[in-house]
Amino acid sequence: MAFVGPNGEKPGKIADLVLTDEEKAKVKSGHYTAAFVWHTSSEFVSAVEKGAREEFKELGIDVVASTQANFDAATQANNLQTVLALDPDIVVTIAVDPVSAEATFKPAVDKGVKLVIMTTPPANYKAGKQFVSIVTESLTDAGKLNATILGDALGGQGEIGYMYHDADFWFTNQRDKAFKSWTQFLYPNQKIVAEEGFTDEAKTQEIAAAMIARNPGIKGIYVPWATAAQGVLAALRDAGRSDVKVVTNDLDATLAADMARDGNAVGMVGNSSISLGQGLAAASAYGVLKKPAPALVATSPTKVTKDNLAEGWQDDYGVEPPTSVTK
Structure with missing residues (x-):
């Protein structure tokens, strides 16, 4: 792509x-x-x-x-x-x-x-x-990195949910499509079983809650950007679904803190x-x-996981991660 x-x-x-x-x-x-x-x-x-x-x-x-x-x-x-x-x-x-x-x-x-x-x-x-x-x-590279983070976390197997930005917004559109295309190409045994679009990031919690209720076999979810992913994490916590892995774009303290304590977030892609x-x-x-x-x-986007969180934060934002993350 x-x-x-x-x-x-x-x-x-x-x-x-x-x-x-x-x-x-x-x-x-x-x-x-x-x-x-x-x-x-x-x-x-x-x-x-x-x-x-x-x-x-x-x-x-x-x-x-x-x-x-x-x-x-x-x-x-x-x-x-x-x-x-x-x-x-x-x-x-x-x-x-x-x-x-x-x-x-x-x-x-x-x-x-x-x-x-x-x-x-x-x-x-x-x-x-x-x-x-x-x-x-490079938006296609960002989509590929998201796909590989989730693929590695799931061993290339299982059902996943795909959330996308349902608006005419070239930046997010191309990145979302790249994640989907690379997932299908690199991980043929990893099936996208639910696709849900959104325009209002405040709605992602209820969308994610409905997604996992209808598809309880989901083990991973892609979310277009980090503040939208915060609602997804809330839905997973409310449902007691600690087994569902989440990937997204942009570095965010809430997601980083969750990732540091081995929560649902398994990776973010920095810009x-x-x-x-x-x-x-x-x-x-x-x-x-x-x-x-x-x-x-x-x-060139960067892959940030728990293993390189501090380094990735410094490289992307030019500062140390906040104490909410490092603690």
């Missing part, structure tokens, strides 16, 4: 974003400003922003705002209008709903704001035109978040310099 961008872009590497000393000096002399218009809040988003802020500081770019939308397109539209009132030169964003985002972000494009995209752009927007570049992780954030900032510099940027660059 090949990894391509939402418009068929072939991915390069974060290392492809290179600025000369002269270019860095030119960016610093420009006294540019930037704002974040995120889709949601999470430890992953915070780590990405941390990496971007560190790089922006090195480039002399001031951050004037950071907003999040709880996966609500109308909230994101309002957030953007608030941010535009601050007249930033750069907006780092990820579209909650690509279709409505086409109109939402048009005022920014019309003002000449340099849009830099983490994973999901507005529909019909193209790199080098409406936005500078897409910076993301190289600090590096991803640094890439977003570097692409922003390309934008203000009017330097052509790669249409899509991607970090």
